[in-house]
Structure formats: C-alpha cells, structure tokens
Amino acid sequence: MTHVSRAAPSAPALVGVIGGGRMGAGIAQSFAAAGSTVIVVESGEQAAAAARDRVATGLKRAAERGRLDESAEQVLARVTTVETVDELPEDADLVVEAVPEDAALKARLLAAAERAVGPATVLATNTSSLSVTDIAAALARPGRFLGMHFFNPVPASELVEIVVAPDTAAGVVEAALGWTHVLGKKDVVVKDSPGFASSRLGLALGLEAIRMVEEGVAEPEAIDDAMHLGYKHPMGPLRLTDLVGLDVRLAIAEHLHATLGERFAPPRLLRDKVARGELGRKTGQGFYAWP
Structure with missing residues (x-):
C-alpha cells in the first residue's frame, strides 16, 4: 500500500492510553516525551500507580541516556492516570488501546472509549496480530479506527506498524503517520490480515x-x-x-x-x-x- 501524503506533523495535544503495562507505559512515555499530555487508564488505584511508576522509570532511563529534551520530571508532569475508560476526556486527539491480546476485551474497552470521547478522536489498537476489522465491528464509527502496532521496548524501537482496516478513513491514516513521525519512528503501512507483516x-x-x-x-x-x-x-x-x-x-x-x-x-x-x-x-x- 502506498503511503498517504503528509502535512507538517505535530504531536497530538491529548492522548489516552488504555492499559499501563509494559507496552502501554512505553506508549505513554513516548507521547509525553514528544510533548503530548497523556492520560493512562488502569483499573484500580494500585495498578494505576504502578503504571505511572513504569513511565517514571522509563523516563529516568531515557534521561540518563541523553534521550530527553527536558528533565524526566518535566515530562512525567504531563502524565496522569485514571481508573476507568469513562474518564477519558472528550477532546482527546488519540486513544490507543494496549491491553492483553483478547479481542473481546479490546473491543469492549474501545467501544466504551468511543462513547466517552468526541467524534473527532482517533481510536487505535496496539494488537500485534488480532483482526483490526473484527475489533472495529464493535464501534459506531469504524472509520476513525486503525491499528498502531508499537514494538517493545516502545521508547527505543524504531517502528510503528500502521494497520488499515477496510473502513479506516484516509485522514485517520494520515494523522497516524504524522504522529508516528513526531515520535521519531518509521512506519510500515499494511492491510489488515492475520499477523500483519x-x-x-x-x-x-x-x-x-x-x-x-x-x-x-x-x-x-x-x-x-x-x-x-x-x-x-x-x-x-x-x-x-x-x-x-x-x-x-x-x-x-x-x-x-x-x-x-x-x-x-x-x-x-x-x-x-x-x-x-x-x-x-x-x-x-x-x-x-x-x-
């Protein structure tokens, strides 16, 4: 698939990340380091605190390696946590789901996120192999949805695999490509198929x-x-x-x-x-x- 032409990209102002494990924390760290305000959703006070600690640890390591333009504390100040998807803000530019590889769980959380955010919010799944098309079936507006497959460890990896479902709008692909560029990563664009590329x-x-x-x-x-x-x-x-x-x-x-x-x-x-x-x-x- 050919790449969509890009306007000058900028970081999304407000990003939601559903799931604060290793992948979710890495995604949150990467967007926060690029200048985004990030809200991480993790169920329960203890899990939410652990998610923020993962981001803090990752930022500390990045600072020690000279990979941050600001102090770790300044970047971490842009990261907050909430305990339910319902608390995601309506004006989020992007919501990325990064929970375990369970299609039903992903579909349920993304459908709940769709109800919480505004119609202009882009929704993405970080699945590494599940059908983006099948997950999209749970959404009222599947055109705003695509796969953004990040790689572990997210802050150090160079690649984001952009997975395009049949209903994904061209403008959504263009936005995702721009954000990938802002994160300092390269993209590959693939059609939704088992295991992607x-x-x-x-x-x-x-x-x-x-x-x-x-x-x-x-x-x-x-x-x-x-x-x-x-x-x-x-x-x-x-x-x-x-x-x-x-x-x-x-x-x-x-x-x-x-x-x-x-x-x-x-x-x-x-x-x-x-x-x-x-x-x-x-x-x-x-x-x-x-x-």
Whole structure:
C-alpha cells in the first residue's frame, strides 16, 4: 500500500492510553516525551500507580541516556492516570488501546472509549496480530479506527506498524503517520490480515527456532548466534521470544494457526514452557535464564 501524503506533523495535544503495562507505559512515555499530555487508564488505584511508576522509570532511563529534551520530571508532569475508560476526556486527539491480546476485551474497552470521547478522536489498537476489522465491528464509527502496532521496548524501537482496516478513513491514516513521525519512528503501512507483516514473519522464524530446540538440532545460543551473526539480526529468535514473552508468542501462534493453518501450529515445547510459567524475561526463565 502506498503511503498517504503528509502535512507538517505535530504531536497530538491529548492522548489516552488504555492499559499501563509494559507496552502501554512505553506508549505513554513516548507521547509525553514528544510533548503530548497523556492520560493512562488502569483499573484500580494500585495498578494505576504502578503504571505511572513504569513511565517514571522509563523516563529516568531515557534521561540518563541523553534521550530527553527536558528533565524526566518535566515530562512525567504531563502524565496522569485514571481508573476507568469513562474518564477519558472528550477532546482527546488519540486513544490507543494496549491491553492483553483478547479481542473481546479490546473491543469492549474501545467501544466504551468511543462513547466517552468526541467524534473527532482517533481510536487505535496496539494488537500485534488480532483482526483490526473484527475489533472495529464493535464501534459506531469504524472509520476513525486503525491499528498502531508499537514494538517493545516502545521508547527505543524504531517502528510503528500502521494497520488499515477496510473502513479506516484516509485522514485517520494520515494523522497516524504524522504522529508516528513526531515520535521519531518509521512506519510500515499494511492491510489488515492475520499477523500483519511483522508478527507473521517474526513468528514463523520464532516457531521454527523452537522446533529446532525441540528436535535437538542445536542449543538456543547456537540458533540465536546463527541469525544474529550470520544474518545480522539484532538478536536471535529465541532471545526475542523471551523478550516478547512466551505466553504472548503462544497466543499469537494459536490465532495464526486458526486463521492461516498448520504452518503456525505451536510446538509442544512452547506449550510446555508456558504451562510451567517459563514466560521469558518477565518471569526470569524462558529459553534463557534472566537475572
């Protein structure tokens, strides 16, 4: 798909982020650092406080690395939290949903956000593989909706995958491309399809690497070194799986298995590791041990 021509972009004045986990906090940090006022929705006082702490920690690290134009405290002052989607302001320019990969949950929260905000607000989902078209069916105005697939860790990643559903308005795509540029990131624009471009290709490589471990072809370090050193990937597919989360990879594999067929069938080793709670970096153990 060809890119839409862009006017001089500026940061959205007011951004809502639904979900304050690793991805949501990273999205909030990125927009706040670009100058936006950001409201993070996280259910419960404790979870909301934890979300703001994640943003604060990320900003502190960015400041230490010289990646902020202001102090971490000045940027953090633009970030607030609320506990329900109903509290999102009517004049928000953009609302990004970043909750776990559950289509029904995403659709319910986005429909509630649509009722809270004004008709000009752009709504986006950060899903890495679920159908943007199916989620859009829950909305009264699907033309204002698209996918903005950010990558982990959001502040340091270079890419946003813009996913266009059949009803997405051209002006909404143009706005999303402009905001991506303001964040200092590059875009790829894809039509809505299972796994989009990034998750579909990345998962195919990751699943085959897991099968190679399962079959005793090589140790994880050897497989990763083959791709890192031989093909110049920033990291190998198994280390990346640990970073993304084995549970996340399994959920995407199950979705693509159901929609695209047997080539995306999850290996038994992946299912067994998830069942044992070996989810990667976030639990301290995946294909590698993480201190």
